[in-house]
Amino acid sequence: xxxxxxxxxxxxxxxxxxxxxxxxxxxxxxxxxxxxxxxxxxxxxxxxxxxxxxxxxxxxxxxxxxxxxxxxxxxxxxxxxxxxxxxxxxxxxxxxxxxxxxxxxxxxxxxxxxxxxxxxxxxxxxxxxxxxxxxxxxxxxxxxxxxxxxxxxxxxxxxxxxxxxxxxxxxxxxxxxxxxxxxxxxxxxxxxxxxxxxxxxxxxxxxxxxxxxxxxxxxxxxxxxxxxxxxxxxxxxxxxxxx
Numbered sequence: 001x002x003x004x005x006x007x008x009x010x011x012x013x014x015x016x017x018x019x020x021x022x023x024x025x026x027x028x029x030x031x032x033x034x035x036x037x038x039x040x041x042x043x044x045x046x047x048x049x050x051x052x053x054x055x056x057x058x059x060x061x062x063x064x065x066x067x068x069x070x071x072x073x074x075x076x077x078x079x080x081x082x083x084x085x086x087x088x089x090x091x092x093x094x095x096x097x098x099x100x101x102x103x104x105x106x107x108x109x110x111x112x113x114x115x116x117x118x119x120x121x122x123x124x125x126x127x128x129x130x131x132x133x134x135x136x137x138x139x140x141x142x143x144x145x146x147x148x149x150x151x152x153x154x155x156x157x158x159x160x161x162x163x164x165x166x167x168x169x170x171x172x173x174x175x176x177x178x179x180x181x182x183x184x185x186x187x188x189x190x191x192x193x194x195x196x197x198x199x200x201x202x203x204x205x206x207x208x209x210x211x212x213x214x215x216x217x218x219x220x221x222x223x224x225x226x227x228x229x230x231x232x233x234x235x236x237x238x239x240x241x242x243x
Contacts, residue, residue, distance in 0.1 A: 047071070047072065062144030065147070069146070097154050100128070103128045104148065105175070107127040108162070108175035115225065115239075116223045117178075117224070117225075118172050118173070118225050121148060121164060121170075128143065145171075161176045161177035161179075165180070167185060167189055170192060172188075183216035184216060187202065190206065192242065198234065198236045199213055202217075227239075
């Protein structure tokens with residue numbers, strides 16, 4: 001039976017064994033990485049062939065474009081968000097999302113005075129479609145909700161607070177840098193069915209104290225997210241984003 005070294009020899013033996021294991025591990029990892037990179041290159045080549053074959057569908061069909069975009073995202077390619085280079089030339093979309101982003105900004109600015117910079121996504125989409133309808137070229141290139149969401153993501157570097165906020169079963173577009181706190185979000189969720197909230201409704205549904213109700217509703221008014229409707233002593237806080 002072979003005896004294992006002891007003392008200093010044991011330490012030297014253990015370190016040599018660890019180095020050998022490390023070298024073997026690095027070799028295996030390098031081979032796996034090389035194989036993965038090779039597979040990715042093949043996949044990207046196939047993706048380019050697919051894009052060339054279906055270029056017209058990608059440009060004109062918003063549903064097809066959304067599926068194609070998600071497929072690209074899974075491998076780390078973002079063709080439609082690029083305004084130059086191979087993908088832009090291949091697909092012929094150029095500044096698609098950048099142009100769409102500018103139109104979204106315009107739509108948000110128009111509504112900001114009424115809703116405090118919190119607009120339902122479908123309303124933004126409706127206004128953008130009207131803008132694009134003014135151009136025959138853009139009219140042929142329909143847009144989807146997925147396009148609006150992706151275009152808003154390209155606006156993030158502008159630091160204008162542009163973001164899509166899911167509130168209950170609705171999606172709201174925020175166009176101001178101020179974030180909603182938890183109480184504001186709770187009131188917006190509560191108001192979805194009726195379009196408004198009042199003190200009694202908030203107390204019954206959320207169980208808040210009068211002080212908390214007053215603070216939260218005043219914040220909505222100050223930020224322009226709610227309108228106050230007062231009838232006698234009863235106050236209702238309407239959310240213009242919902243109507």
